[in-house]
Amino acid sequence: MTGKARTPRGFVERTIDGLLHAMERAVSAEAGAAGAGWIQRLDPRVKLAGLLSLVAAVALSHRADVIAALLGLGIALAIASRVPLATLLSGVWLAAVGLSGALALPAVFLTPGRTVATLPPLGWTITAQGLTSAGYLILRVAAAATFGFLLVFTTRWSHVLKALRAFRLPLVFVVVLAMTYRYILLLLEAAHDMFVARRSRTVGRLTAGERRRVVTQSAGVLLAKSLHLSGEVFLAMQARGFRGEVYLLDDFAMARADWLALVCFAAAAAAAVWVGR
Amino acid sequence: MHIPDGYLSPGTCAALYAGAAPFWWVALRRLRKTLHTRLVPRLSLFAAFSFVVMMFNIPLPGGTTGHAVGVALATIVLGPSASILAISTALVIQAFFFGDGGITALGANCFNMAVVGSLVAFLVYRAVAGRAPLESSRRVVAAGLAGYAAINASALLTALEFGIQPLLFRDASGAPLYCPYPIGIAVPAMMLGHLTIAGIAELVMTGGVVAFLQRTDAALLAATAGRGVVASSNAEFGGAAGSLRPLWITLGFLLVLTPLGLLAGGAAWGEWRTSDFADPAARDAMTAASLGHAPPAAAPGGLARLASVWTAPLSGYAPPFLRSPTVGYALSAMFGAGLVLLAVTGVAAVLRVRQRSGTAHDTESV
Amino acid sequence: MNLFEIESLTYRFNRIVALDGLSMAIPAGTRVGLLGANGSGKSTLLRILDGLYFPESGQVRFLGEPLTEQRFGADAFAHQFRRRVGMVFQNPDVQLFNTTVFDEVAFGPLQLRWTAADVRARVMDTLERFRLAHLKDRVPQRLSGGEKKRVALASVLVMDPEVLLLDEPTDALDPRSQSQLIDLLMGWTDGSKSVITATHHLGILEEIADRCFVLDHGRLVAERTPADLLQDQELLDRTNLIHVHRHRHGAAQVHSHPHTHGL
Numbered sequence: 001m002t003g004k005a006r007t008p009r010g011f012v013e014r015t016i017d018g019l020l021h022a023m024e025r026a027v028s029a030e031a032g033a034a035g036a037g038w039i040q041r042l043d044p045r046v047k048l049a050g051l052l053s054l055v056a057a058v059a060l061s062h063r064a065d066v067i068a069a070l071l072g073l074g075i076a077l078a079i080a081s082r083v084p085l086a087t088l089l090s091g092v093w094l095a096a097v098g099l100s101g102a103l104a105l106p107a108v109f110l111t112p113g114r115t116v117a118t119l120p121p122l123g124w125t126i127t128a129q130g131l132t133s134a135g136y137l138i139l140r141v142a143a144a145a146t147f148g149f150l151l152v153f154t155t156r157w158s159h160v161l162k163a164l165r166a167f168r169l170p171l172v173f174v175v176v177l178a179m180t181y182r183y184i185l186l187l188l189e190a191a192h193d194m195f196v197a198r199r200s201r202t203v204g205r206l207t208a209g210e211r212r213r214v215v216t217q218s219a220g221v222l223l224a225k226s227l228h229l230s231g232e233v234f235l236a237m238q239a240r241g242f243r244g245e246v247y248l249l250d251d252f253a254m255a256r257a258d259w260l261a262l263v264c265f266a267a268a269a270a271a272a273v274w275v276g277r
Numbered sequence: 278m279h280i281p282d283g284y285l286s287p288g289t290c291a292a293l294y295a296g297a298a299p300f301w302w303v304a305l306r307r308l309r310k311t312l313h314t315r316l317v318p319r320l321s322l323f324a325a326f327s328f329v330v331m332m333f334n335i336p337l338p339g340g341t342t343g344h345a346v347g348v349a350l351a352t353i354v355l356g357p358s359a360s361i362l363a364i365s366t367a368l369v370i371q372a373f374f375f376g377d378g379g380i381t382a383l384g385a386n387c388f389n390m391a392v393v394g395s396l397v398a399f400l401v402y403r404a405v406a407g408r409a410p411l412e413s414s415r416r417v418v419a420a421g422l423a424g425y426a427a428i429n430a431s432a433l434l435t436a437l438e439f440g441i442q443p444l445l446f447r448d449a450s451g452a453p454l455y456c457p458y459p460i461g462i463a464v465p466a467m468m469l470g471h472l473t474i475a476g477i478a479e480l481v482m483t484g485g486v487v488a489f490l491q492r493t494d495a496a497l498l499a500a501t502a503g504r505g506v507v508a509s510s511n512a513e514f515g516g517a518a519g520s521l522r523p524l525w526i527t528l529g530f531l532l533v534l535t536p537l538g539l540l541a542g543g544a545a546w547g548e549w550r551t552s553d554f555a556d557p558a559a560r561d562a563m564t565a566a567s568l569g570h571a572p573p574a575a576a577p578g579g580l581a582r583l584a585s586v587w588t589a590p591l592s593g594y595a596p597p598f599l600r601s602p603t604v605g606y607a608l609s610a611m612f613g614a615g616l617v618l619l620a621v622t623g624v625a626a627v628l629r630v631r632q633r634s635g636t637a638h639d640t641e642s643v
Numbered sequence: 644m645n646l647f648e649i650e651s652l653t654y655r656f657n658r659i660v661a662l663d664g665l666s667m668a669i670p671a672g673t674r675v676g677l678l679g680a681n682g683s684g685k686s687t688l689l690r691i692l693d694g695l696y697f698p699e700s701g702q703v704r705f706l707g708e709p710l711t712e713q714r715f716g717a718d719a720f721a722h723q724f725r726r727r728v729g730m731v732f733q734n735p736d737v738q739l740f741n742t743t744v745f746d747e748v749a750f751g752p753l754q755l756r757w758t759a760a761d762v763r764a765r766v767m768d769t770l771e772r773f774r775l776a777h778l779k780d781r782v783p784q785r786l787s788g789g790e791k792k793r794v795a796l797a798s799v800l801v802m803d804p805e806v807l808l809l810d811e812p813t814d815a816l817d818p819r820s821q822s823q824l825i826d827l828l829m830g831w832t833d834g835s836k837s838v839i840t841a842t843h844h845l846g847i848l849e850e851i852a853d854r855c856f857v858l859d860h861g862r863l864v865a866e867r868t869p870a871d872l873l874q875d876q877e878l879l880d881r882t883n884l885i886h887v888h889r890h891r892h893g894a895a896q897v898h899s900h901p902h903t904h905g906l
Contacts, residue, residue: 011336011342012334014334015332017335022332024331025374025375041503043547045349046326052380055380055381056287056381059283059287059381062448062454063448066550068493070442095349095376095377096281096376099281100281100283105456110458110462111443111452112451114452128452129451129453130452131458132448133452133454136283136454137283137284137456138325138454140282141282141379143378144283144379144380146379148282148380149377150375151373152373152374152407157374170305172305172316172317175321176317176362176366177366177370179317179321179322180319180324180325180328180366180367180370181325183322183325184325184328185320185327186325187326191329192381202499208338211336212335212336212485213485214486215333215335215481216481216489216556217487217489219347219350219482219486219489219494220485220486220489220490221484222329222330223326223350223354223486224322224490224493224494226322226325226326227319227323227354230315230319230321230322230323231318233317233322234314234315234318234579234587236348237314258310276378
């Protein structure tokens with residue numbers, strides 16, 4: 001027999017890949033937050049308010065050129081924060097924009113309006129409104145995704161949460177979000193190990209039912225493990241004095257650079273909303 | 278099904294955040310009373326589990342694979358309140374951290390998947406499972422159906438939210454500002470994928486895991502087992518095991534929101550009277566709703582023949598003795614919903630009677 | 644006065660009996676070893692001593708005061724108990740539930756309502772003592788087993804407890820981390836602190852304990868000094884703390900005698 005046999009990419013393989021990708025994403029976000037860029041050093045509350053207001057401006061604009069300008073601003077900030085553009089591309093654009101691009105394509109032909117061109121072989125008409133609409137969609141998705149990415153890649157998750165707390169998000173949600181994040185990483189590893197072990201034990205082909213059972217059993221085991229873990233974590237919390245109220249340390253203080261950045265963010269967002277109204 | 282930023286107008290996003298918020302608040306209040314300090318680790322671990330499970334590739338008939346959200350599973354194991362919060366938490370982290378789902382659209386995603394998904398799953402699961410023993414196969418079927426119904430309900434809601442965007446939000450030149458697909462395209466497009474792939478994935482995941490739990494640790498299913506089946510410290514509802522009151526409150530809330538349908542303006546696509554085909558104003562409306570295709574000059578033959586067969590008692594949705602269309606609309610909605618509920622309760626009752634006449638035995642939780 | 648007095652303690656998990664009418668007295672100011680095979684009830688006992696589980700029947704007294712669920716309902720009692728008694732769990736992932744190492748070590752003092760300045764100072768001091776300062780902003784997930792155990796210890800010792808409960812502390816630790824832990828425990832011999840270590844690891848017994856209690860199937864079967872216990876092969880075999888199988892030491896002949904693994 002000549003040639004290399006290609007390993008079929010079955011559901012186990014793809015699940016493992018997905019899990020690995022998620023874990024890598026978390027790791028690189030942490031590394032990014034420790035980076036030396038300009039945005040990393042800002043107060044997390046400024047970043048949260050500033051970047052989210054820019055996302056809101058993206059949603060509120062009625063002009064494609066304004067949204068494109070916001071997208072440009074986002075890319076510029078990413079460069080200033082030493083976020084490698086490759087990461088931005090693979091982490092954000094490929095998924096979000098690629099998907100939206102595919103979704104927006106039919107709109108180019110389907111939206112009623114002034115005809116701009118016709119596709120010869122099929123006679124489909126492209127309308128100006130269709131192009132504009134597709135443009136809105138893709139630009140908005142790209143810009144919003146860039147700002148969201150910036151927030152998470154330049155700020156430690158614990159700081160994002162404490163900033164949310166400063167904006168009056170109820171404490172219980174903040175604590176739950178913190179703990180969920182921490183244990184997602186643990187469960188991702190547990191799930192990954194389960195599937196890798198499963199892959200190494202599989203000889204030959206499984207029937208459809210067996211394949212489904214692999215997934216549901218893994219999910220079931222993970223569920224039981226999660227619930228067990230939650231009981232143990234509860235005991236550990238109690239052992240260190242937890243009685244229902246959680247107290248957090250207030251870490252943040254605004255420096256001059258922070259106020260300046262806040263003003264700039266607000267101005268950019270306000271300008272975008274005003275011009276694009 | 279995660280809606281990214283840019284597909285929904287800020288108004289729609291805000292409305293859906295406002296729609297989800299009361300459910301979050303009520304769920305939190307209920308859980309604080311029953312779980313007390315256990316709440317934080319329990320929710321967190323389950324949210325983490327949901328997050329990871331959303332990544333599993335599930336092999337489906339036909340050689341495809343799909344992903345499950347796990348909302349029905351969360352509801353069955355934890356109860357609807359905890360499920361609302363746990364799934365919402367997983368969605369928040371997906372949105373912020375993995376860019377899966379937008380940040381402005383977070384309220385919408387939580388409303389569609391976490392809130393409506395959990396409530397629909399709960400309703401269907403309890404209706405179909407009745408008082409069957411924890412280890413019975415009827416519960417597996419109920420679980421699968423609950424998952425399927427929940428996902429499709431979420432998808433339908435999402436499609437409707439998409440569909441009204443081009444209707445309501447256009448720029449000066451008439452180009453849709455957000456999602457460009459009207460209801461007529463959005464609904465079939467979304468529902469096709471969910472009725473077939475995503476819905477089946479959810480069905481397989483929910484039914485499969487419930488079956489697995491029945492063999493390994495059936496007590497985990499006790500929380501939503503209903504009155505008289507099992508008493509367990511896991512039960513979210515404490516003494517009144519299986520109270521459906523939150524469901525009625527929810528339904529009431531949704532009913533009050535029904536006047537939103539008036540926003541859609543004009544007649545829903547396809548719901549025209551034969552007389553509309555002759556009226557020029559109505560014809561214009563039909564053309565606009567059908568992407569520029571003008572309706573035929575006369576009503577189609579079949580429509581003309583069958584239109585006279587049934588005259589609805591509440592034709593035009595407004596009982597004649599009411600002046601305000603909005604009130605009439607809401608009342609009709611309540612009446613309609615009431616009829617549906619009566620039907621569902623009736624079916625459930627019939628199923629219960631049939632089960633009792635068989636070899637019904639309650640299982641004891643360990 | 645004894646540190647802990649336990650009388651006819653019974654505790655069940657559903658239908659499985661973990662502790663079966665256990666009675667014992669643990670002296671204060673000593674290093675105590677709680678020995679037993681897996682399933683002997685050691686972990687359950689530790690949790691009862693830490694006021695996390697409450698027995699079905701029987702009584703536990705800490706320095707003469709009974710530990711009941713009602714007493715823990717009062718803030719004042721709970722706070723002072725949690726500060727005075729600290730527990731390190733067998734699985735560090737259970738104990739590291741905050742997003743950074745700093746937050747983890749700060750959790751205990753914050754729950755005890757210390758002022759922010761005090762908390763910060765004490766946490767930094769503890770982190771330095773345990774050589775964890777360079778890790779203070781790391782997520783617990785990414786630490787090595789030894790580092791996790793150190794963080795777990797630090798997060799308990801930051802509150803300067805009088806009593807330390809350790810559940811299988813050397814479990815899954817590499818040799819260097821194990822010896823560091825043992826060094827730490829060996830240093831606690833001045834009588835001001837009490838340590839109760841639950842383990843089935845006989846190799847470290849003489850270094851970490853002055854008195855040993857042996858549990859088997861939820862009951863106390865012996866109370867000895869480590870030296871005496873290690874001599875009593877019959878007891879060790881009966882309680883499943885050693886086993887016998889064929890093996891070889893270096894180039895010697897294959898033989899078999901009672902022994903235990905891991906050091």
